Amino acid sequence: MSEDVWLAFLLTLFAGLSTGIGSFIAFFTSTTNTKFLSWALGFSAGVMIYVSFMEIIPKAHEALTASTTGETGSWLTAGGFFAGILMIAIIDRCVPDEKNPHEVKKVEEMRAPRARVLRDNPELLKMGTLTALAIAIHNFPEGIATFASAVHDPSLGVAIAIAVAIHNIPEGIAVSVPVYYATGSRWQAFKLSFMSGLAEPLGAVVAFLFLMPYLNEMSFGFVFASVAGIMVFISLDELLPAARKYDDGHMTIYGVVLGMAVMATSLILFL
Template sequence: MNELLFAFGLTLFAGLATGAGAFLALVTRRTDAKFLAVSLGFSAGVMIYVSLVEIFVKAQVALVAELGERAGAWATAGGFFGGIALIAVIDRLVPSRVNPHEYPHDDGGRQRRLMRMGTMTAVAIAIHNFPEGFATFVAAMQEPSVAIPVVVAIALHNIPEGISVAVPIHSATGDRRKAFRYSFLSGLAEPLGGVLGYLILLPFMSDAVFGVVFAGVAGIMVFISLDKLLPTAQEYGEHHLSVYGLVAGMAVMAVSLLLFV
């Protein structure tokens, strides 16, 4: 019982860091265009780096171990581009009246695009946090000493992810509570993934399934970064500001991985 509570506590801590990121972004009381451009670029850098350097690699390791080097590499690539295809199809199926890419370039359309982007980012982060929470929960059950630094790293990842949800939603609505709520709920997928993983998924989970899911999540996060976060960042500020934010996000994520993983 103590092991279960410990594992759940770790996944809950990691998930709550998403809300902490939203809180930090909202208490700054800065929603000007330059801040938004840098923040969105920063979020894109975080998501691209963690997707390609951590999530994709973990997926490939799992699939190679299960399927062999060649088949595992192909399965990882297939899962990655399958995730991109999935989110791209969903984006194309959205009616033009609610698709953020189809709005006229006026203030109302801009606000709707931001709201849509923040919501889709929250969904993508929740999808990412679900298997991540499951992995954290299992690691905590099996190797608690290994799980603690992993959870710290995940929590650091989740802070800027919370920013990536809260900033566009707050800028679109002016409602700090709504922005925090969306970010907080996306983070709760972490402990939810851990609990459901223990109760339901663990008996059926294999390295192959886990690897394909992680590869798909990496593809989804990269697509959202390139299709939504970066274009919007450049629209709201100078081109260089979004690029500086992008590089800063990658650097922060790189340091967190080097220090804690």
């Protein structure tokens, strides 16, 4: 495999395992810094939205118009974009609200008394496992998006991996809280949170095995447009609502603008 493919795998692994960082934070901090949380989620959304519309979609359109005639490339670009949105929206709808990992939880919830320990109620383990599975289902398409971007352009892949990692950290907290209630074990909560992040590198493996062999100019453009759709949906449906929930003043919009500015600067200087 080429160096770009190995780098893409490593970036996807880094982004996915950031859920473990969130879980670690949940165990060793006593309160949630809501101001920083709102800013960080907004920053991640700003990076994803800016790079989707300013870099990924134009590159997808360029690839698709180069391999088609007339307005076909434009229609395929739009189709790929909304196909990505549809895919992640269907996945999101398949996860019950009470197990939805993108419902942000505070570290303080870890301090609340739990009803029973694991040995007293084995059904709680089942609930915890289903919660971890819900996280994995959500993370899988993010892994495909990160991998596809990094293979095409390593510098772009680094930016996207960092944005995904930032949004996975509070997601790790959201996983740890219900799993801790489910199992009564901090180690079990950390382990399941950490393992759920492995769905992202698994998405990279699937992309490598089933997408890479068929990536020509047209299929690459469509996949890339779908990646943009996935990231825009994640930003609008998950990151920004979660950031606004714990917003303090205008920290969310400050984070969004700074994320866009950082992404714009990096695109000008490094891409």
